[in-house]
Amino acid sequence: MRMSRKHDDYPQSVRATLVGKSVERVDSISKVLGKPIYSMDILPENCLYLKIVRSTHAHALLRKVDVSQAQQHPGVVLVITAADIPGINESAALLPDKPLLANEKVRFVGEPIAAIASHDQAVAEEAVNLVKIEYEDLPALFSPIEALKSDAPKIHENGNIAKHLKLRKGDVEEGFRQADYVVDGTYKTQFQEPVPLEPETGFVVPEPDGSVTCVGSMQSPFHVQTGVAKILSLRADQVRVIQAATGGAFGPKSDEMPVDILGMAAIVALKARKPTALAYTREESMIGHTKRHPFIINLKAGVKKSGRLTAWQAELIADTGAYASLGPLVVTRALFHATGPYEIPNVKSDSYCVYTNNTMAGSFRGFGGPQSHFAAESHVEEIAKKIGMDALEFRRINMLRPGSLTATSQVVDEGCGLEECVEKVVEASNWRRKKSEYPKQSGTIRNGIGIAIMYHGNSLGPEGNDYVAAHMNIDKDGTIRFRTALTEYGTGAPSGLLQIAAETMNLPLSYFKLEPPDTDYCNDSGPTVASRTTAVGGRAAQLVAGKLNHRLKEIAAELLGSNVDEIEISNASYFVRGYPGRAVSYLEVVESAYKSGTELKMHDTFTAPKCEYDPETSQGTTYLQYTYGAVTAEVKVDTETGKVQVDRMVAAYDVGKAINPLSVEGQIEGGTIQGLGYALMEEMIHTEGNVLNPNLADYYIPTSKDIPEITTIIVEYPGQLGPYGAKVIGEPPIVLPAAAIVNAIDHAIGVRLTEIPATPDRVLLSYMRKS
């Protein structure tokens, strides 16, 4: 089966003067000055503060929740439990499985049961200990393998499997028959904590008409609006949601936590008629919000002596914790990418999203891609070893190229820069020399170099309807205000939307102003996830800027006694083609519009084509275009301590078109270091459901002392979805470092680590076992 996408229009532009240039972001100035822009900087006067009472049991029935003592504690204004929820007791990202406040049952240590409000945070915190809870313990499950057993206790009524998805391409048994070798492997990944440096925060102001205004740290304002309205039993328009500056997000701030925060604060705000704030501590943030799913991935590959892959079988088991969150979609993306970026005729894969009584896993940059690629890119090295072939050569034989069929039988019919990415990192890393020289080393410190390559489906694809609204209007002084409900949380992508609008209208970027997302002033733009701001939001910016540009040209044509088709613009001045003297300035056009009452206001919604595939076999169009990439890592391994130091990384990504190369480099560098943390040091450790390291002293993220030298290479093979051929780059850089680093460790000391992070004890133990 060969499938091909059909697009009506290809948005690639022939002319681009501003797009493609590195420009400063519009949000930088307030950030470097330390302006009060985050939720906790702009709290209303006389605010109530909330503190949460959390479950201390992993799986238990709630026999009794007695809040009377807490209620009487001096200074406590209000205590709420599930019984105080005016609407539906639900705060769930996808499946209706998670209550806002636990009612009959708790499913993880840390689950919210009650909230206490006081004007004094310390008083509220003190009163937390006065809530008396009687639990009746239930058998708890802490491993997805246990949870999959047929006789396992049920964490949810519908059982412990939140999602099972299948991918079937060709005939995998036939593929194994054709193979000269069959190679098995099992790979394991850990809970990775996103650590946005601003924990979850927000506040709610009760309005005189019974509606509420919610301000908070978040990715997706309309998702919050829907969630809070449901909890309060209000109409959506009675819940106004404004995104404050958001100090990092990386995924969890698109899941349940902003709804939890603002939902609880809103219940109290309405009852007490007072503005109410809730700010998670670092510990609450680390326990409460969603993390990267730990995966167990079983792979079986069939290969010819020639190096051709004939079959690939994958079983992916993800621990989603107590509630599904976006786990079902994470295992979907993981499944679609489980072969790595290779063309394989026969594929059979199954992915399972499994409930346990651990803390929740959900959205985190990469969304299943890092786990799949860690396994696939480790496994191809083992396959190459088995047939005695250089692993780079093996990759070249099997990797996706224009015309290839992906695992979902999608034709690579767009610009595919995978091969160029590979050649570029090989060259820039001095691969050949290092590959041959490092194994000759002796001594206790050994160097190694490793590579990994990837593809990453762009657009929401199976994850939802892919639309973005943009609004633009021009003030009397010529300022062009741009608004969308897509949010800025560090990426710089919304600034890129201004760049695209300015390019479309051929006006200076300085005329444009980015307005904060506010549900009262813009239409639903879907969630700010899946790195979709530039690729999909950019199309909305083009669409609306194009309309506004046309309106300005119409006015100019009227002023110049000409036809709109003959109007051109240069240096903020409209003129009749061929007659540069017959011109009128941008400001004159704006002034004329205001005089005549012509509205300089446009909005529209861009909707990406739908992805269609067979839900039984996962064959079809799963994404609208792909980002490709290759990364090399050079490591130094101390064979006496097991410590791994990464000295140098080269990262090349085919981004289609870099709208703002400075921002693209920022995403690549930042994602690479988050990926380095994933490879070497980051792991949320659960013991019987208790998180042992919910703080930044015991959970390590990379510091400035851990970073290697990074060379970033931008490759541009235009895609079919994004403006000017742009592809997504927010998530991809976190996908490869783990595999590249683990492959480099193997090169250095001849040890294949099948489990990350590659901590010193794990590296040393594997090395000692080998020797």
Add this chain to the structure above:
Amino acid sequence: MSKHLLKFTVNGKDHALVVESHERLLDVLRNRLGLKGTKEGCSTGDCGICAVIMDGRLVNSCLVLAIQARNKKITTIEAIGTAENPHPLQRQFIKFNAAQCGFCIPGMILASKVLLDNNPSPTDEEIKEAIRGTLCRCTGYQSIVRAVKAAALEMKKR
């Protein structure tokens, strides 16, 4: 809990406040003096985001009791530059896209300032050492190192 008179200088201005013994410098700066530029990232001294300069040294204001600032000179991000006249560090942080989500940036800029006050021509390694106590989750630190280096150059040219 007892009350104390805290006399100290913040950003060149003298203040006299009655503080309680358990109050943190961070809270006094943010809530009593309204200086919201100092952010709170972990409350346990691990992230370095709440850093301010106390008598020329970088301190985590979440770990300093307000009364420990008695007779000291405190500098916060608010005194570093303005929109019209940003400090070279601020200008270069913008230029090199060293501020992404921005939450660590006040602490990061103050850590860099302490470095440049003592060492006008730092090497990359010295910059990394100076900011090692300030966590950033967005940038991967490379752009920050570039920005601090460029700021050092700019300040020397003046």
